[in-house]
Amino acid sequence: MANKFLLIVCSMTLLLQAEEQVEGEKKTRRVTAEMLAANEVLPSVVNISTMQSVTTHVNEHDPFAIMQFLLGQRERSQPSLGSGVIVDRRGLILTNSHVINRATRIIVTMADGQEYDALPLATNEDADLALLAMIDVPPDTLLQAVKFAAPDDLFLAERVVSVGNPLGYGHSVSVGVLSAKDRNLASDGRVILESLLQTDAAINPGNSGGPLVNADGELIGISVAIREGAEGISFAIPMKTIERVLCGWLLPERFRDAQLGIVPGTSFDQRARTSHVVIGEILPDSPAEAAGLKTGRVILEVNGTPVSRAIEVSRALWLLKESEEVTFTLADGETVTLAVIPVPVLSGEDLARKRLGAEVEELTPRMATALGLPYRSGLVIASLDANSSLTRSRVQRGDVLVRIGEVPVASFKHLARALQSVRHGDVVDVVIDRVDRLDHRRRLLNRYLVRVAF
Known part of the structure; x- marks a missing residue:
């Protein structure tokens, strides 16, 4: 409790200092929305360093290399750098799958310099996303999860902030604009990533997996690539992809032999600029299907707590165990309580x-x-x-x-x-x-x- 109070006080102090710096009697003009957004997201950003297993190719003219090969040293470890962002205060981190590919050890470094090991929980190479879990984190450590924007809540030319670990320079900030939406990246004529965001915020090797946030400090994308040979053309995985993949992972079905059967999503009204949580998918033969729930129904509350983003529902679901219950309050006034059941053994x-x-x-x-x-x-x-x-x-x-x-x-x-x-x-x-x-x-x-x- 003391740590939580101290963190809140420190965060309020930082924001007040940023908003109310005064030199003599003149208030500073240096405070911008991007500055406030960067300070808000920084505690949620981690630097990721990995040791990756690399196959050794032997130089037949190098006696020492031949000896290593004969002694069984056919693989070696080399360091790799990337970034990530905390998506759940219980130690879940989102990054790119290519950041941790072939990693034999993953180390995350917090904004305060603390280091923790992490383990991969899930990867989706098609979306280039991976979910990590921090391990051996002291129970009184209060981690700060990033805020999520609604999918497609974007304005062309709006100011954006990229935070990451470029070239090993940890927790670096760069500012730019949202240059375009729905860009595709292709290699050898084949689309490898689609519907990406384009920005001119500086993104370099090591930024991969780091957050791209709007001026409100909300996550709108995950940095993924740059255009080689070009200046000011960088790309990020959009929130609509992030939410689809992450909400498909953060379920009891993912972490244990249990069933609940409800996958949330966020619906965004472009004209009204409002969003609400909906039932995105009902899994077959599940308690949600048995209760008669249908896709598209609007969720207002989970266990009495109002929700406005699908990730807020997912955070309430992924740790549920067999026989535990969760209550959904729907927009039509119905309240539905579901219990997690074990997965039957099937042929x-x-x-x-x-x-x-x-x-x-x-x-x-x-x-x-x-x-x-x-x-x-x-x-x-x-x-x-x-x-x-x-x-x-x-x-x-x-x-x-x-x-x-x-x-x-x-x-x-x-x-x-x-x-x-x-x-x-x-x-x-x-x-x-x-x-x-x-x-x-x-x-x-x-x-x-x-x-x-x-």
Whole structure:
């Protein structure tokens, strides 16, 4: 309690000093909205340093390098720098997935210089986002979570502030404007990141994963990239992507074998410039579905606390355990109380229906011959739901499942093991075999890698 009071007093003092600096009888003109926003967000920003495992390529002309290789030192660690922002006061940090890629150790440094180790909880490489959990944080430490803007609450040319760890210069601030929205980044003709924000605020190596905030100190984006060879063209992942990914992670379904079934979202009215929290998704066979809740309904309160952003609902949900209850007050006056239930143990067939939205059959010799497959065992897709994760990834009826994540699947037993390790919000590599018809007599067996969002 003393630490909390001290932090509040210090924060108020800093803001008062920033707003009321007086030199003689003349009030300073140096205080700006951007300055206040930077001071507000700084306690939520962390510097991230990692040790990354890098494969050693041996120089055949270097005897010392050859000796290291022969002794088993085929990989080495090298440091890497990035940034992150606290999204939950219980030690959750959002950053870019490329910041922690192949990391063997992650260290976060707070604005006051305190250092903590962190562990990855979730990654989404398609969105280039990762969620970390700080560990061994003293229980009386009061962390400050960043404020979230509403998705799409943006003005072109509005002033923005970027905070991060450029080139290792920790907690550096740069100011610019929001130059554009909905920019796509492509590599070799393929879009790798889409709907990005563009800004002329200085972003450099090490800024990746750091916050981009508006003049009210609200998070509008996560710094991700710069345009090589250009000046003043930087990019950030927008809040609509951040919220979609983060709210898909911060659920009881993600952190334990439990079900609640409600994924929140934020609806923003461009004309009225107002926002409200809505039910963004109802998970099948969940308490939320059993209670008759539908997507689009407006949530006013969670456990009696008013909410205006989806992240506020997510912060109340992710730590819920089996049998614990949560109460939602809806805009139409209804109050709904849901209890978290355990996830039932399901067979491979049932998991395929529930998690993949597919009917799967074990391959028979007769079926293999009909499909033109060179092998006699495996799992073939018999049918697909129109809105299933596999359908969205362009998997087809007749495709054969080869691998889900790191688990080869040739039977229902294998399938059950693979799917029980997949959590809501994961994006998983799925390998399939498909027989493509070249003409009425010729067929070609092709292997495809698809990315499936669960």
